[in-house]
Amino acid sequence: MVKTPENTEEKIIRAARKVFIQKGMDGARMQGIADEAGINKSLLHYYFRSKDKLFSRVFSEAFNDIIEMSDSVFAVAEDIDSLLDEFVKRYIGLLREKPFITNFIIHEINRNPGCLVGQMQNSKLDPSRLMKILADEKNNARIRPVDPYHFIVNMVSLCVFPFLAKPIIQGFLLDGTNISFDEFIEQRPEQIISFVKNALFIKNTD
Amino acid sequence: MVKTPENTEEKIIRAARKVFIQKGMDGARMQGIADEAGINKSLLHYYFRSKDKLFSRVFSEAFNDIIEMSDSVFAVAEDIDSLLDEFVKRYIGLLREKPFITNFIIHEINRNPGCLVGQMQNSKLDPSRLMKILADEKNNARIRPVDPYHFIVNMVSLCVFPFLAKPIIQGFLLDGTNISFDEFIEQRPEQIISFVKNALFIKNTD
DNA sequence: GTCTATAACCGGATAGAC
DNA sequence: GTCTATCCGGTTATAGAC
Numbered sequence: 070m071v072k073t074p075e076n077t078e079e080k081i082i083r084a085a086r087k088v089f090i091q092k093g094m095d096g097a098r099m100q101g102i103a104d105e106a107g108i109n110k111s112l113l114h115y116y117f118r119s120k121d122k123l124f125s126r127v128f129s130e131a132f133n134d135i136i137e138m139s140d141s142v143f144a145v146a147e148d149i150d151s152l153l154d155e156f157v158k159r160y161i162g163l164l165r166e167k168p169f170i171t172n173f174i175i176h177e178i179n180r181n182p183g184c185l186v187g188q189m190q191n192s193k194l195d196p197s198r199l200m201k202i203l204a205d206e207k208n209n210a211r212i213r214p215v216d217p218y219h220f221i222v223n224m225v226s227l228c229v230f231p232f233l234a235k236p237i238i239q240g241f242l243l244d245g246t247n248i249s250f251d252e253f254i255e256q257r258p259e260q261i262i263s264f265v266k267n268a269l270f271i272k273n274t275d
Numbered sequence: 276m277v278k279t280p281e282n283t284e285e286k287i288i289r290a291a292r293k294v295f296i297q298k299g300m301d302g303a304r305m306q307g308i309a310d311e312a313g314i315n316k317s318l319l320h321y322y323f324r325s326k327d328k329l330f331s332r333v334f335s336e337a338f339n340d341i342i343e344m345s346d347s348v349f350a351v352a353e354d355i356d357s358l359l360d361e362f363v364k365r366y367i368g369l370l371r372e373k374p375f376i377t378n379f380i381i382h383e384i385n386r387n388p389g390c391l392v393g394q395m396q397n398s399k400l401d402p403s404r405l406m407k408i409l410a411d412e413k414n415n416a417r418i419r420p421v422d423p424y425h426f427i428v429n430m431v432s433l434c435v436f437p438f439l440a441k442p443i444i445q446g447f448l449l450d451g452t453n454i455s456f457d458e459f460i461e462q463r464p465e466q467i468i469s470f471v472k473n474a475l476f477i478k479n480t481d
Numbered sequence: 482g483t484c485t486a487t488a489a490c491c492g493g494a495t496a497g498a499c
Numbered sequence: 500g501t502c503t504a505t506c507c508g509g510t511t512a513t514a515g516a517c
Contacts, residue, residue, distance in 0.1 A: 109502055110492095112500075182442035185442065189443065218449065219470075226437065237392065240396075241395045241396060243424065264474045268473040269473075304509090304510070315485085317484070326512090
């Protein structure tokens with residue numbers, strides 16, 4: 070992997086991402102972003118006009134990652150097994166790679182819920198395929214009758230929440246054990262998958 | 276329930292809670308809190324010296340609610356059924372009553388993780404009783420072998436996350452259905468309990 | 482205890498030299 | 500494109516009258 074030297078714009082984006090995630094839109098300082106990028110504060114305005122515009126840019130990029138990933142999973146899933154497997158592994162894979170995304174979204178979900186929901190509605194993201202799979206499997210009597218909305222929320226909750234609660238899991242729950250947070254997260258996909266399968270399938274499948 | 280007229284300090288706390296929750300520490304403005312309380316901005320400083328101190332006061336009170344509730348559940352639980360039942364119902368009950376708590380904590384979890392973890396460690400909160408119950412039930416072969424850390428995280432995730440994701444659940448997932456977010460949350464306890472029981476128990480208990 | 486006025490500071494944004 | 504210097508609005512915090 071050859072690393073081309075980062076140009077200023079890239080440096081700014083990377084620095085902005087880091088600072089905005091940690092501090093949120095309101096807590097972030099343009100000076101802090103400039104320092105992080107190792108450039109002059111004025112350059113931020115030269116490249117992105119305003120703090121708001123810089124934030125929007127960074128935020129939509131992050132949010133888009135989530136949308137595209139979810140969409141790709143929903144699009145290819147054939148049955149509940151593959152859907153669950155794909156969804157959990159990809160979701161957690163993405164969050165491990167870019168753990169900032171969760172904080173980012175939750176940080177801003179209250180500040181500007183309308184914008185976020187708008188971005189979701191404008192995306193092609195469509196859970197109806199998942200709904201259909203659940204309905205089919207239920208008709209085949211492979212799975213217990215589950216409310217599809219609660220089921221989706223369950224899956225997402227189990228994947229996302231640990232990243233949000235990282236400081237508590239790390240500093241309190243796992244404190245004094247020999248398990249690191251990274252190890253915990255590494256175990257998560259199989260833990261979630263077996264948990265959900267047991268909850269879902271009428272016949273034990275393990 | 277006789278309502279004694281609120282004194283200024285109480286008015287401030289209530290207003291501060293509302294504003295801090297909505298905007299976070301950084302986004303909140305002392306003027307905004309004063310307006311919300313219907314008092315003069317200087318009075319905030321008269322009663323609480325600084326924005327930081329006011330915030331700390333409001334935050335620890337909210338956080339304490341969570342700690343005490345969790346603790347009381349852990350303390351009384353006898354077996355896994357009662358623990359699950361108590362935990363889910365009380366947790367969601369608390370969050371319905373004070374939905375701001377989740378946002379509050381998540382909002383600040385990154386801003387100051389050390390402080391939050393410190394507060395937890397200083398509390399008497401102790402999950403070891405829950406660990407013991409899980410181990411006992413596993414020995415009795417009533418439940419599948421589960422990792423206790425993942426199990427706790429699962430329970431909390433399923434309870435808390437929906438409140439965090441409210442705007443998305445309301446504005447996207449349930450959009451176009453005739454289910455309101457409140458109805459969704461009302462269904463949650465029994466949904467979670469049956470989901471977790473199915474995942475957990477070797478014999479089907481419904 | 483409550484108010485008005487103002488100090489002191491900070492941070493986003495711009496002007497203009499290089 | 501990049502830097503220095505500066506403006507200007509907004510925000511916390513205090514002083515002091517009532």
